[in-house]
Amino acid sequence: MATRLRVVSGMRPTGKLHVGHFFGALKNWLKLQDEHECFFFSADWHALTTEYATPGEMKEAERDMVADWLALGIDPTKVVLFVQSRVKQHAELALLFGMVTPIPWLERVPTYKEQQQNLTGKDLSTYGFLGYPLLQAADVAVYRATAVPVGQDQVAHLELSREIVRRFNNLYAPEVGPKLLPEPQPLLTEHPKILGLDGRKMSKSFHNAILLGEAEESAKKRLMTAVTDPARVRRNDPGNPEVCPIFYLHKAYSPPETIAMVDRECRTAGIGCVDCKKALLVNLLPALEKHRKARAEVDQAPERIDQALEDGARRANEVAEETMRDVRRAMKLE
Numbered sequence: 001m002a003t004r005l006r007v008v009s010g011m012r013p014t015g016k017l018h019v020g021h022f023f024g025a026l027k028n029w030l031k032l033q034d035e036h037e038c039f040f041f042s043a044d045w046h047a048l049t050t051e052y053a054t055p056g057e058m059k060e061a062e063r064d065m066v067a068d069w070l071a072l073g074i075d076p077t078k079v080v081l082f083v084q085s086r087v088k089q090h091a092e093l094a095l096l097f098g099m100v101t102p103i104p105w106l107e108r109v110p111t112y113k114e115q116q117q118n119l120t121g122k123d124l125s126t127y128g129f130l131g132y133p134l135l136q137a138a139d140v141a142v143y144r145a146t147a148v149p150v151g152q153d154q155v156a157h158l159e160l161s162r163e164i165v166r167r168f169n170n171l172y173a174p175e176v177g178p179k180l181l182p183e184p185q186p187l188l189t190e191h192p193k194i195l196g197l198d199g200r201k202m203s204k205s206f207h208n209a210i211l212l213g214e215a216e217e218s219a220k221k222r223l224m225t226a227v228t229d230p231a232r233v234r235r236n237d238p239g240n241p242e243v244c245p246i247f248y249l250h251k252a253y254s255p256p257e258t259i260a261m262v263d264r265e266c267r268t269a270g271i272g273c274v275d276c277k278k279a280l281l282v283n284l285l286p287a288l289e290k291h292r293k294a295r296a297e298v299d300q301a302p303e304r305i306d307q308a309l310e311d312g313a314r315r316a317n318e319v320a321e322e323t324m325r326d327v328r329r330a331m332k333l334e
């Protein structure tokens, strides 16, 4: 049997969940919950680093997100499911990490400059935004977790968390032997690419996403007007499925024989884009309907959400407090 790892993963509550979230993370969470000891959380403090001006909207999005998690089958009896801000030890450890982390380490994070330029209309010259990697490192270390599910492209991000933890251990627990905090390792997972309906990355802010519970009519309409391979102007032009968002949705929802057919027939103009989209709807619509039904059940019993989060916060607090007692002792604070 494979080793059971302690895994931590969070998601920012910044809007309705879409199929990109499912294939990018949640499908993997469903697998992880059966194989490892998992701590899954709503990263509300992280969301505040960019959404600090609209905290009410963020909290609404959070409830919706957790309801979707339950509807998808994330099981609070198997995982510790909680809201980050209900476990104050994350903030305490992030503060202590801040004492030992040189500012240039934070400034050189590529997403720091990138996001500041991309998210126009928001003032991101805040300490919270610069310091979020400290909180990220604390999110994992406070549970002494050893694994963080990441795609290949995010391994470099995790490196900063590892460096912070390493420096912390060297300062406060330099003796040979078990370290105060483990350095988190990447648990490499496949994050299949899902393009948005306009061909860009699927994202709520681009309005190009299919929501997990999108209504049938809306899904149909939006799909039928979605972009395809821009080079395929006429029906007879051969296409390239690799640049087409519809093909990525096929890969996520259609059976292998349909995927193979589209891959082949698109390149030879054997299939037109309208028929290709209809073939996608055959499998996409039932999947959306299944989610809407499951979600309606959760909405009928909202106490399930409260119960899950309360229970999760209690369990998360216990583990986090145990770590913090050792950390405080090592730093001569207790």
Ligand code: SF4
Residues within 6 Å of the ligand: 228, 229, 232, 239, 240, 241, 244, 245, 246, 247, 262, 265, 266, 267, 271, 272, 273, 274, 276, 277
């Ligand atoms: S046939 Fe399908 S995969 Fe090819 S460009 Fe049209 S919609 Fe995209």
